[in-house]
Amino acid sequence: MNITASRSKELIEIEEKHGAHNYHPLPVVLERGDGVYVWDVEGKRYYDFLSAYSAVNQGHCHPAIIDAMTEQARTLTLTSRAFHNDKLGKFNSYMTSYFDFDKVLPMNTGAEAVETAIKIARKWAYEKKGVAETDAQIIVCDNNFHGRTTTIISFSNDENARKNFGPYTPGFIKIPYDDTEALEKALQQDNVAGFLVEPIQGEAGVYTPADDFMRRSKELCEKYNALFIADEIQTGIARTGALLAVCGKCTCEGSCERQETYARPDILILGKALSGGAFPVSAVLADDDIMNVIHPGQHGSTFGGNPVAAVVAIAALDVVKEESLAQNARELGNYFRKKINEYIETTDTVTLVRGRGLLNAIVINDSEDSDTAWNICLKLRDNGLLAKPTHGNIIRFAPPLVMTKEQLDECIDIIIKTLKDFE
Numbered sequence: 001m002n003i004t005a006s007r008s009k010e011l012i013e014i015e016e017k018h019g020a021h022n023y024h025p026l027p028v029v030l031e032r033g034d035g036v037y038v039w040d041v042e043g044k045r046y047y048d049f050l051s052a053y054s055a056v057n058q059g060h061c062h063p064a065i066i067d068a069m070t071e072q073a074r075t076l077t078l079t080s081r082a083f084h085n086d087k088l089g090k091f092n093s094y095m096t097s098y099f100d101f102d103k104v105l106p107m108n109t110g111a112e113a114v115e116t117a118i119k120i121a122r123k124w125a126y127e128k129k130g131v132a133e134t135d136a137q138i139i140v141c142d143n144n145f146h147g148r149t150t151t152i153i154s155f156s157n158d159e160n161a162r163k164n165f166g167p168y169t170p171g172f173i174k175i176p177y178d179d180t181e182a183l184e185k186a187l188q189q190d191n192v193a194g195f196l197v198e199p200i201q202g203e204a205g206v207y208t209p210a211d212d213f214m215r216r217s218k219e220l221c222e223k224y225n226a227l228f229i230a231d232e233i234q235t236g237i238a239r240t241g242a243l244l245a246v247c248g249k250c251t252c253e254g255s256c257e258r259q260e261t262y263a264r265p266d267i268l269i270l271g272k273a274l275s276g277g278a279f280p281v282s283a284v285l286a287d288d289d290i291m292n293v294i295h296p297g298q299h300g301s302t303f304g305g306n307p308v309a310a311v312v313a314i315a316a317l318d319v320v321k322e323e324s325l326a327q328n329a330r331e332l333g334n335y336f337r338k339k340i341n342e343y344i345e346t347t348d349t350v351t352l353v354r355g356r357g358l359l360n361a362i363v364i365n366d367s368e369d370s371d372t373a374w375n376i377c378l379k380l381r382d383n384g385l386l387a388k389p390t391h392g393n394i395i396r397f398a399p400p401l402v403m404t405k406e407q408l409d410e411c412i413d414i415i416i417k418t419l420k421d422f423e
């Protein structure tokens with residue numbers, strides 16, 4: 001039934017003919033979005049269960065975000081940081097109070113923010129910890145995903161992302177994910193600048209570590225005087241049922257430092273939903289003793305801190321609080337996993353569901369190189385729901401957080417009905 005109508009087909013062909021083939025998209029051509037829905041060029045409506053890799057947590061084209069963006073776009077878009085603009089100060093004070101850090105450094109894409117965190121951590125190691133210059137090491141995890149720059153792919157172990165892009169940037173030590181023993185061993189070298197980690201490994205297939213992994217990692221970093229660096233680009237901003245995934249099972253809306261499970265990062269990396277998917281906005285947050293290693297001329301970006309990004313991020317974060325998105329993600333996530341688990345009891349098609357909040361994945365009971373997960377996603381598309389396999393036989397489910405319980409019920413019906421076709 002994999003019908004791709006003629007207009008869609010035409011648009012896909014022209015895209016592939018003239019564009020580099022660096023993605024393998026599901027064959028569907030979208031032209032409009034509103035809240036939890038997107039529409040293709042034939043007018044068919046779908047539930048979006050990817051949310052642009054969790055960038056669209058606030059829902060497609062949220063009116064508050066789009067209003068802020070269009071008004072600013074008509075007024076002033078870019079000054080560069082050669083001059084001040086009247087929105088950056090407000091963004092800086094809003095961000096630092098929202099996430100409880102002394103300072104913020106604005107960038108645009110996630111990978112740029114990770115690069116920024118790496119540079120800050122290295123400089124901190126040389127200037128504050130006393131590591132000999134060029135000796136600093138950053139500990140990272142197997143199966144990490146932190147972006148696509150040459151330095152970041154240097155410490156990936158995804159062959160596809162790495163092969164023939166060398167020579168690779170040195171200075172990274174890889175340990176297994178969710179392994180505090182390996183972390184402690186690695187931290188014992190005295191040239192370690194920090195530990196860069198995803199609180200849940202999204203791209204790898206929504207690998208969810210032990211509940212105390214973040215807190216124990218933070219304690220170990222403190223013990224060995226290394227920076228605890230959390231990449232919350234995908235997990236942050238309410239996606240996992242708390243403002244940040246390092247908040248663990250915390251149930252408050254922000255101000256999470258009061259909770260026992262909170263593992264406060266020394267460096268926090270944000271992107272994706274920081275703009276609600278309207279505009280590329282990323283940021284790195286840290287306290288003065290760390291951020292102040294950066295002086296004028298040592299790091300920057302032409303677009304970083306532009307006034308459109310500033311007002312878009314403020315509007316996007318306002319929405320998260322005003323619409324209680326963390327609470328909604330937490331409640332709907334628990335319900336989703338309960339319902340899918342009930343189905344798993346009855347079938348051999350799906351091995352398990354895992355995740356936190358509305359960042360979840362199911363593992364299909366087939367070999368890693370089978371195309372079953374892909375075929376299920378094609379069928380989900382036909383049934384009005386868009387999702388994509390992450391690695392091999394794993395399908396991620398991450399709808400916008402503005403979803404209602406009634407909508408989620410309809411989606412669960414679509415998912416289970418589709419999976420039953422593969423039994």
Ligand SMILES: *Cc1c(COP(=O)(O)O)cnc(C)c1O
Binds near residue numbers: 111147148233271
């Ligand atoms: C998406 C992502 C990135 C990279 O963000 P880009 O905006 O694509 O550069 C980095 N880290 C994590 C955890 C991500 O999910």
